[in-house]
Amino acid sequence: MTYAVKELFLTLQGEGVQAGSRAVFLRFAGCNLWSGREQDRAEAQCGFCDTDFVGTDGPGGGKFADAEALADAVERKWGEGRDARLVVITGGEPMLQLDEALVSALHDRGFRVAVETNGTLPAVAGLDWVCVSPKAGTDVVQRSGDELKLVWPQPGIDPAELESWDFDHFLVQPMDGEDGKAATDAAIRLAMERPRWRLSLQAHKVVGLA
Ligand SMILES: C[S@@+](CC[C@H](N)C(=O)[O-])C[C@H]1O[C@@H](n2cnc3c(N)ncnc32)[C@H](O)[C@@H]1O
Ligand SMILES: Nc1nc2[nH]cc(C(=O)O)c2c(=O)[nH]1
Numbered sequence: 784m785t786y787a788v789k790e791l792f793l794t795l796q797g798e799g800v801q802a803g804s805r806a807v808f809l810r811f812a813g814c815n816l817w818s819g820r821e822q823d824r825a826e827a828q829c830g831f832c833d834t835d836f837v838g839t840d841g842p843g844g845g846k847f848a849d850a851e852a853l854a855d856a857v858e859r860k861w862g863e864g865r866d867a868r869l870v871v872i873t874g875g876e877p878m879l880q881l882d883e884a885l886v887s888a889l890h891d892r893g894f895r896v897a898v899e900t901n902g903t904l905p906a907v908a909g910l911d912w913v914c915v916s917p918k919a920g921t922d923v924v925q926r927s928g929d930e931l932k933l934v935w936p937q938p939g940i941d942p943a944e945l946e947s948w949d950f951d952h953f954l955v956q957p958m959d960g961e962d963g964k965a966a967t968d969a970a971i972r973l974a975m976e977r978p979r980w981r982l983s984l985q986a987h988k989v990v991g992l993a
């Protein structure tokens with residue numbers, strides 16, 4: 784199958800439990816909760832997105848004919864060395880395109896495969912790390928994984944309800960946007976009031992990484 788990739792880049796994971804880890808980021812084009820056009824944001828199911836995932840015109844982006852070709856491009860981004868190879872597959876919504884053939888091609892090249900998903904589509908089998916980030920008003924079907932990353936505040940989501948889901952780590956991440964200070968205060972409050980939740984800051988934005 785053909786994959787539409789917005790961008791492919793080498794950086795440090797900025798979010799969640801694996802923050803600080805060297806990783807190739809594979810950003811798929813397209814999302815099922817927003818068109819990506821500013822004029823549609825107010826009506827979208829997810830209205831706070833911080834990412835441009837439209838098209839295939841970003842650095843390292845393009846159309847890839849099959850899993851082997853895309854996995855080769857990921858490997859080229861990583862460069863030499865097989866230690867601790869990590870690819871983070873995000874988007875847009877990666878579960879619209881990610882399939883077992885690509886997971887397998889990445890494993891063949893020695894990568895641990897991590898995914899950032901909104902959880903409205905089931906995660907493909909064989910992943911090494913699943914991060915689900917629920918969006919208010921959507922039907923989250925993927926209720927198990929490694930980390931649940933709640934962008935906060937989100938009216939309509941009750942953190943207490945999420946605590947029954949099957950995750951090893953519960954993260955609360957301030958919503959970046961117009962009132963970042965208030966969102967950070969709210970996220971700190973949540974972590975102070977409910978000790979299962981840990982604060983996740985978007986470290987890449989602090990230090991100026993992609
Ligand atoms: C751009 S999304 C792509 C993956 C997937 N569609 C999702 O929503 O999980 C990557 C991560 O950024 C988070 N995110 C998006 N916009 C954000 C914002 N304004 N502030 C903080 N985190 C945000 C998402 O919740 C998700 O955890
Ligand atoms: N450095 C860095 N870390 C990230 N973690 C999750 C990201 C995402 O957009 O999915 C992201 C991103 O865009 N950059």
Ligand code: SF4
Pocket residue numbers: 814815816817829830831832833834836874875876901918
């Ligand atoms: S679900 Fe993820 S990619 Fe889609 S609009 Fe929301 S944050 Fe952005």
Ligand SMILES: [Mg+2]
Pocket residue numbers: 833834
């Ligand atoms: Mg990002």
